[in-house]
Amino acid sequence: MPRITFLGAAGTVTGSKYLVEANAKHLLLDCGLFQGGDELTQRNWQKLPQEPATIDFVVLTHAHLDHTGYLPRLVSGGFRGPVFANATTQELCGLLLPDSAHLMEEDAEHATQHGYSSHMPALPLYTQDQVVDTLKRFAPMPRLGECRLSPEFLIRSHDAGHILGSSSLELVITGNGKDTTVLFSGDVGRYDQPLLKDPEKPPRADFVLCESTYGDRDHPTVPPPDVALAEVINRVVHRGGVIVIPAFAVDRTQLLIYDIRRLEGSKRIPALPIYVDSPMAIDVTDLYRRHREDLKLSAEELLADPFSVHAVHVMRSPEQSKQINSVHTPAIIISASGMATGGRVLHHLEQRLPDARNCVLLAGFQAEGTRGRALEEGAKSIQIHGEMVPVRAEVVNLRQFSAHAGRSELLRWLAGIPAPPRQLFLVHGEPVAAKALQAAVQSQLHWPVTLPNYLQSFDLA
Ligand SMILES: [Zn+2]
Structure with missing residues (x-):
């Protein structure tokens, strides 16, 4: 049996x-x-x-x-x-x-x-x-x-x-x-x-x-994902902050880049520098360009490379990653891991969480016991690399992006x-x-x- x-x-x-x-x-x-x-x-x-x-x-x-x-x-x-x-x-x-x-x-x-x-x-x-x-x-x-x-x-x-x-x-x-x-x-x-x-x-x-x-x-349907994303970006840009997105390298990063590209294209957000700080996310994006059988984009959209934005900086080496620390004007940093359990995003959170002008944008499920979940639930500080880091930045969870x-x-x-x-x-x-x-x-x-x-x-x- x-x-x-x-x-x-x-x-x-x-x-x-x-x-x-x-x-x-x-x-x-x-x-x-x-x-x-x-x-x-x-x-x-x-x-x-x-x-x-x-x-x-x-x-x-x-x-x-x-x-x-x-x-x-x-x-x-x-x-x-x-x-x-x-x-x-x-x-x-x-x-x-x-x-x-x-x-x-x-x-x-x-x-x-x-x-x-x-x-x-x-x-x-x-x-x-x-x-x-x-x-x-x-x-x-x-x-x-x-x-x-x-x-x-x-x-x-x-x-x-x-x-x-x-x-x-x-x-x-x-x-x-x-x-x-x-x-x-x-x-x-x-x-x-x-x-x-x-x-x-x-x-x-x-x-x-x-x-x-x-x-x-259910995931919220109002406002739609692109509208919600544009609202957050414009709000943070207005107060001179930086947006850190702990994103799963597979799919979330590609979807975010795709949506940011469309928002930029239709001038609903200003053209911002976007730092994709995850060598893996960069490789996965290439894979999305090659394995198109699962995608429902039109031939026209695929031809126009839906995963490129006007000022996207891809950071492959740890040295390039550290350079992002010196960015003090509005920008978007996309980095793994998606639940902030590890990876380069930890350094960015350590750097950006203490400043109230900044925003951490969570773009997916945050499992119990992860730093992402603690941020989602309004933790006043979180532990990173053995140190307590105060959370003053705004934390937004865009469940629409699940x-x-x-x-x-x-x-x-x-x-x-x-x-x-x-x-x-x-x-x-x-x-x-x-x-x-x-x-x-x-x-x-x-x-x-x-x-x-x-x-x-x-x-x-
Ligand atoms: Zn899965």
Whole structure:
């Protein structure tokens, strides 16, 4: 009898990892990192309940680290199978995973130097060398359609509309001459967005796992994203401040540049210098230029390079990054990471937060326990590199820019499934959000809904 075990993203948003067992074969669907507070991140250091060497395959829905960032740990722990992912996801992982290891190494070094780690010397969760070994394990999977992994496992991919290359995956498990299908939503994107296509209508399945990040709320539609963005920019420019945007390198940065470009073009904001201070975001933007199959831009728009603004400065080296500190006239700094958990954006926050003229613009989900969440909730000071930094700058969260479906969009995606599943599992959400979506599904669709616990297993019978 096939079985599923929730090794992550159960009762929380990060650490997506679902272990499916059939015919004594083990498939791991996503291999994400836990992010957020200490209690969660400690799980990244704990022994996986399933020996990595006994896992046969990994399949990825998309490249975000909370779905892929544990891979180097899995490989260094003994996993020797293939990691199936489409070409775009593979390329993105080739950028995100080395960067993740680099940040971990840097943070560990910094913690050792400044003595704020409980381990001496502080260790990174994994190294760049381990990432090199991990990337060798990648195996190709088509962007859409079928891929047979083994006699018992077949995967069908559907566009999830969340980031470039993102998929919902339909897993067909064959055993005892009978098929069982499990649909993994992956992260569901938005409908009617300027850059990416809408999430594809999902197929029928016996069991469905659906994310519930925003199961308790919709994203504001008023004012529309471009209007809201123009308002903030004009307000901060008027008082002579600088806008720091901690942005996810994948998709948020591209969408922001695209929107700023349109606002500039229509003279709704002044032409400002924009510093894209994330080597990875720059590389990802190039990838967006090349992998156009997921984009819904017109041929005309694509030809005009939608990701270039008139005064965009891309900062590749740390020295160039530091030069931004000397900018004291209105400007926009876009830098990763999106929840301010690490990366160059920390230096910019350290520099800009104490000045009330400045603004920190949050452009996406901020998980519990992150600095982004603390800022969102109005913290008067936050800790950066072991020091308390006062927060005097304005903090704005433009939820309109979320890459995740809001509550109604999740319900729209679920309602597109042609027949009720035998069981819906709600994952990838904090308990309040998952419970709210559970209540909505039960009352609107009358499906059986379960909120699985961390490490809980279910028979897929
Ligand atoms: Zn994602």
